[in-house]
Amino acid sequence: MKIGCPTEIKPQEFRVGMTPNAAQEAINHGHEVMIQSGAGAGAGFDNAAYEAVGAKIGETAEEIFAWADMIVKVKEPQAVERKMLREGQVLFTYLHLAPDPEQTRDLIESGCTAIAYETVTDDKGGLPLLAPMSEVAGRLAPQMGAWTLQKANGGRGVLMGGVPGVGPAKVVVIGGGVVGTHAARIAAGMGADVTVLDRSLPRMRYLDDVFGGTFKTMYASAGNTAEMAREADMVIGAVLIPGAAAPKLISRAQLSEMKPGAALVDVAIDQGGCFETSKATTHADPIYEVDGIMHYCVANMPGAVARTSTIALGNATMPYMLALADKGWAKACTDDPHLLNGLNVHAGKLTYYAVGKALGIDVTSPQVILKAA
Structure with a gap:
């Protein structure tokens, strides 16, 4: 051939x-x-x-x-x-x-x-050709979010790990799959206060067993998601429905309830994005602001x-x-x-x-x- x-x-x-x-x-x-x-x-x-x-x-x-x-x-x-x-x-x-x-x-x-x-799937129910880029994008997401949070970029001016006497950034990761797990690991490694939201109790038990107190888990009900978004300095969208459009988990109306300058990092943007206000951006012009909230929605994050x-x-x-x-x-x-x-x-x-x-x-x-x- x-x-x-x-x-x-x-x-x-x-x-x-x-x-x-x-x-x-x-x-x-x-x-x-x-x-x-x-x-x-x-x-x-x-x-x-x-x-x-x-x-x-x-x-x-x-x-x-x-x-x-x-x-x-x-x-x-x-x-x-x-x-x-x-x-x-x-x-x-x-x-x-x-x-x-x-x-x-x-x-x-x-x-x-x-x-x-x-x-493409595998016999474990995974997506073996998506997984490598999900791992990369997940590990990049907190890094890109931390850059977006810098005041010069329109963000809140919050340091991920804080310093003695000043608390760390609060990071919420929506989705506990491959992207979410890697994002949570890196964000926690940067010293942030991290919570992962997911709807699968077995998955949350797995994350708790494997990662212990590295980060917290919470059930991803609409109420919990809205509450955590209000408190967050950064929200990482890491939800995937294989082959389908991503569900919209944070509406535009909710942005007004978030902290001014908070960062939304939408790793699901290839599948349409999981925030209502998401639109695909490029590495050349990666972030934009809606209602005081900074959005990072680069559609090919691993290309960086x-x-x-x-x-x-x-x-x-x-x-x-x-x-x-x-x-x-x-x-x-x-x-x-x-x-x-x-x-x-x-x-x-x-x-x-x-x-x-x-x-x-x-x-x-x-x-x-x-x-x-």
């Missing part, structure tokens, strides 16, 4: 879809790999690193898309990239379709087979630490990429029902129910698609 990896063009996105190690593994399996010139530079991989393992270098994205049977990326294809997709071509990347009707429409019209990292993120993502995606290349998408998805859960679009049909529900689009069962293939 011909595997192509274009340069990411989303603003301030420095990650790359394939590391030289991934390219070498694919080539060792008998496949051809073409990397767009400079695609790995932001993550510290120059063209020579890819050429050394046998990959070809393409000059333009048009060349990559026209040549490849499978496109491997990091972020969802932008409008100009979606025009280059074609029927029968496999796209393997993050998609986050539920809040993005335009992308969904374009992928359906392209006729391609689009497999989303974020909806591109090398760490690229290597972590590559470690996770490589086995699935090789399975798709070795077997073809249909046989790979037949052999692995967890990979089949990643199928979002095929040959003009939407195949993921949560996206269809969010966007009001008819969905064809992926099992039906497989039988036809």
Whole structure:
């Protein structure tokens, strides 16, 4: 199979879809790999690193898309990239379709087979291709929130860990999954007073057993969430419904009840955000103010630490990429029902129910698609 990896063009996105190690593994399996010139530079991989393992270098994205049977990326294809997709071509990347009707429409019209990292599952009920970036984003969230809290950036001017005689920042993390756990660990490590809100009692017991008094837990009822938000210096939104739009957990009306200059960090922004006032921002212009509350809603947070993120993502995606290349998408998805859960679009049909529900689009069962293939 011909595997192509274009340069990411989303603003301030420095990650790359394939590391030289991934390219070498694919080539060792008998496949051809073409990397767009400079695609790995932001993550510290120059063209020579890819050429050394046998990959070809393409000059333009048009060349990559026209040549490849499978496109491997990091972020969802932008409008100009979606025009280059074609029927029968496999796209393997993050998609986050539920809040993005335009992308969904374009992928359906392209006729391609689009497999989303974020909806591939595992036998433990996890999301193995989302987890690495969730870990990175979770660990970044308190760091970015602490920067947002600085007075020069419009924040309250509160230091996360305080100093002797001055209390620490109060940080509320909504969601105790992968993102929330890593965010709580880092925030607590910075000396903040941290509370994690979640609706799963088993999960809260687990967090309490593993982390002890490192941070507190509380049931995420609407009342508790509102009360904790009023007291918080920083709220980190870390709620995920796989493949679906994120629920809105703090309304605009609640902002007036919060401390002036408090920070909202929305890690769920890729799925539409979990605060009513959230809108996607970029690393170039990451924060904005609504009703005196500072919002940090960068849609590709892990791109800020591109090398760490690229290597972590590559470690996770490589086995699935090789399975798709070795077997073809249909046989790979037949052999692995967890990979089949990643199928979002095929040959003009939407195949993921949560996206269809969010966007009001008819969905064809992926099992039906497989039988036809």
